[in-house]
Amino acid sequence: MTEDKRSPFLIESSDQLPRVTVLKRFPLPRKLGVGKESRIGKGKRWPLPATAAARVKTFEIYRYDPDSGDNPVIDIFEIDLDDCGPMVLDALIWIKNKVDPTLTFRRSCREGVCGSCAMNIDGTNWLACTRYIAETDGSATIYPLSNLRIIKDLVPDLTHMFAQYSLIEPWLHSKAPAPERERLQSPAERAELDGYYECILCFCCTSGCPSHWWNGDRFLGPAALLHAYRWLIDSRDEATGERLDDLEDPFRLYRCHTILNCTRTCPKGLNPGKAIAEIKKMIVERTG
Amino acid sequence: MTAIALIPLTVWFLASVITLTGRDHAGVVTWLRTPSATICMVLLLVALFYHMALGLQVVIEDYVHSGARFPVLIAIRLGCFALAVTGIVVTLRISLGG
Amino acid sequence: MKTIASRRRPLSPNIQIYRPQLTSVLSIVNRVTGVVLSAFAVFLVIWLSAAATGPQAFATVQSVIGSWIGQFLMIGGVFSFFMHLCGGIRHLFWDAGYGFHLRTIYASGWAVVIASFLLTGATWALSTYMAG
Numbered sequence: 423m424t425e426d427k428r429s430p431f432l433i434e435s436s437d438q439l440p441r442v443t444v445l446k447r448f449p450l451p452r453k454l455g456v457g458k459e460s461r462i463g464k465g466k467r468w469p470l471p472a473t474a475a476a477r478v479k480t481f482e483i484y485r486y487d488p489d490s491g492d493n494p495v496i497d498i499f500e501i502d503l504d505d506c507g508p509m510v511l512d513a514l515i516w517i518k519n520k521v522d523p524t525l526t527f528r529r530s531c532r533e534g535v536c537g538s539c540a541m542n543i544d545g546t547n548w549l550a551c552t553r554y555i556a557e558t559d560g561s562a563t564i565y566p567l568s569n570l571r572i573i574k575d576l577v578p579d580l581t582h583m584f585a586q587y588s589l590i591e592p593w594l595h596s597k598a599p600a601p602e603r604e605r606l607q608s609p610a611e612r613a614e615l616d617g618y619y620e621c622i623l624c625f626c627c628t629s630g631c632p633s634h635w636w637n638g639d640r641f642l643g644p645a646a647l648l649h650a651y652r653w654l655i656d657s658r659d660e661a662t663g664e665r666l667d668d669l670e671d672p673f674r675l676y677r678c679h680t681i682l683n684c685t686r687t688c689p690k691g692l693n694p695g696k697a698i699a700e701i702k703k704m705i706v707e708r709t710g
Numbered sequence: 711m712t713a714i715a716l717i718p719l720t721v722w723f724l725a726s727v728i729t730l731t732g733r734d735h736a737g738v739v740t741w742l743r744t745p746s747a748t749i750c751m752v753l754l755l756v757a758l759f760y761h762m763a764l765g766l767q768v769v770i771e772d773y774v775h776s777g778a779r780f781p782v783l784i785a786i787r788l789g790c791f792a793l794a795v796t797g798i799v800v801t802l803r804i805s806l807g808g
Numbered sequence: 809m810k811t812i813a814s815r816r817r818p819l820s821p822n823i824q825i826y827r828p829q830l831t832s833v834l835s836i837v838n839r840v841t842g843v844v845l846s847a848f849a850v851f852l853v854i855w856l857s858a859a860a861t862g863p864q865a866f867a868t869v870q871s872v873i874g875s876w877i878g879q880f881l882m883i884g885g886v887f888s889f890f891m892h893l894c895g896g897i898r899h900l901f902w903d904a905g906y907g908f909h910l911r912t913i914y915a916s917g918w919a920v921v922i923a924s925f926l927l928t929g930a931t932w933a934l935s936t937y938m939a940g
């Protein structure tokens with residue numbers, strides 16, 4: 423990792439970490455509006471396995487075991503940096519292999535293309551496999567993606583978000599009879615989709631969107647809306663009008679208040695906030 | 711969202727409120743009597759409370775999820791309407807009355 | 809299986825742990841100032857009514873404004889106004905589809921904060937000067 427020369431005030435891309443920490447979290451009571459079953463207790467400390475390590479790092483990790491019937495807790499793990507790979511995901515795997523095999527998390531590609539390992543690292547959502555351990559605080563805090571029902575440890579239930587994704591019908595709609603060969607698109611038309619088709623559905627954005635926290639039951643959230651936009655602007659799609667009809671609703675689309683936490687957090691550097699603004703504009707242009 | 715159209719209005723009229731900050735005394739009354747100031751004030755009140763009603767409605771829709779939501783929304787609309795009307799009546803009384 | 813069925817899954821923490829960022833903080837500030845300004849709008853009507861009622865009522869309201877706490881609230885109100893105004897203008901650019909690069913988002917965000925402080929200071933200086 424090279425030293426980051428960019429200004430600490432101007433964040434230029436979403437992979438840039440804040441270098442000035444005023445507050446690590448909002449100064450609110452930890453129990454504010456938190457249901458009884460979600461209160462987080464203190465967990466245990468897992469010291470390093472016997473070997474004497476030179477460089478030790480601690481991780482505070484959210485644990486929840488559905489079989490125990492207990493509330494979630496924060497466990498503290500010590501890891502040996504010299505024995506472990508450079509990424510946060512490596513640290514989790516190291517813990518699972520060497521300390522506590524019950525630690526549960528999703529991962530697959532370990533190179534930022536599958537979206538499985540999204541979680542809240544030091545207060546922001548990111549992929550564990552593309553965040554360096556060196557980029558985390560002295561004692562790194564690892565929580566599951568925010569505001570989701572937890573199945574176990576760092577594994578959230580994404581059913582609702584995928585349901586919202588399917589609601590925007592993420593496939594090509596066409597009324598014309600199927601052509602003999604592929605449906606063609608010019609390079610320029612294809613280029614329109616750049617920055618929108620790359621989404622890996624990690625849901626870092628939706629789970630980091632305050633509007634989705636308070637109204638996630640009806641607000642579709644940035645990930646689904648980014649995909650809605652992706653299909654709206656696809657030159658081959660013929661359902662633009664119907665798609666806009668479906669979105670034109672005070673909650674589905676307009677609960678987005680342009681907070682832009684989504685754009686700030688997207689680990690693929692995409693811009694759901696802009697996509698949403700473009701949809702709003704399309705609706706205005708259609709009527710006006 | 712619909713507030714967008716109203717915002718240029720608010721900007722202009724609130725600028726006129728700032729000029730007024732400097733003025734003291736009941737000389738304000740003289741100021742309000744000038745036709746331009748009267749018209750500005752009335753338009754300001756309309757735009758302001760319309761924007762405020764919409765703005766507060768969004769806030770309530772975001773945070774109030776209980777059955778209280780509907781009555782509160784109605785209360786906000788009525789309240790804003792009443793305030794706007796009061797403000798306009800009072801302004802006109804100053805500008806037209808002796 | 810019984811434990812799973814009988815127990816509601818916990819909700820992972822959201823605002824309790826999510827890091828405050830310029831994006832979310834300014835959004836909340838815009839909302840808070842909007843609500844504060846609503847209170848001031850009510851006060852504006854009171855002020856107008858007082859002016860209409862007569863010099864005496866007007867003097868009472870003016871003395872409230874002139875008091876130590878009144879001045880403090882007024883400065884707060886003016887600051888809220890500029891914060892909301894600048895934030896509102898920033899929102900309008902977004903609504904028009906501009907300014908969505910992260911760099912622009914942060915630059916305009918800080919610009920809003922700095923401009924609000926400067927404008928509040930200028931207003932304060934101007935009104936003190938006008939008041940003599």
Ligand code: HEM
Nearest residue numbers: 679717720721765766768839842843845846893896897899
């Ligand atoms: C001085 C009187 C004003 C009052 C009482 C007021 C009140 C409010 C309120 C209560 C909200 C809702 C906050 C929210 O939804 O987060 C709001 C939002 C908004 N205000 Fe104002 N406002 C005032 C002036 C202005 C001005 C002068 C502008 C022009 C730039 C403006 C632009 C906006 C915009 C764009 C929003 C929407 C923000 C969003 O979409 O989340 N406001 N206002």
Ligand code: SF4
Nearest residue numbers: 631678679681682684
């Ligand atoms: S811009 Fe919209 S979708 Fe993105 S975080 Fe903000 S409210 Fe959520």
Ligand code: SF4
Nearest residue numbers: 621622624625627688
């Ligand atoms: S837009 Fe970005 S943050 Fe959101 S789901 Fe897609 S890849 Fe993840």
Ligand code: FES
Nearest residue numbers: 532536537539551
């Ligand atoms: S494991 Fe695939 S994105 Fe991290």
